[in-house]
Amino acid sequence: MCFTYVLYSSEFKKYYVGISNDVEKRLAIHNSGKIKSTKHFIPWRVVHVEHFGSKQEARTREKYLKSAAGRRWRKQNIEMGD
Template identity: 60%
Template sequence: MFYVYVLYSSMSERYYVGITNNLVRRLDEHNSEKVASTKPYLPWKIVHQETFETRLEARNREKYLKSAAGRRWRKKNIWPRGATE
């Protein structure tokens, strides 16, 4: 199984889209300063995830979510948990 995930940093109000086969490990890597592109914006939390059978399916969805159309979809459909709390 492969996962496409969207992370949100409430400290910087940023999103990050990624792909992995181990969601728990990958979130830990992001929050342990092991990923250069997310290190300055800690902490991260998962606000959306999707599961796919193949890496190709997951990669295609990840590419879509990173596109202009995908960003518009994310803006309409994904809200950070706890943002209004």
């Protein structure tokens, strides 16, 4: 079991897309400043999660959400509530 998740930093208007088998634990790691690519945009919050049966399926969805088409999908389907 694996999840694809989307994080959002309201303060910086930045997104981060990743995969994990424990989204809440991963969010805590991102917000602790231990991840080089996200430490400058703390605080993060989870705005979208999708469940997959395998890591490969989650990785495929992650790659899509990072593509131009995936960014358009995020803009149309994920409410930020800023």
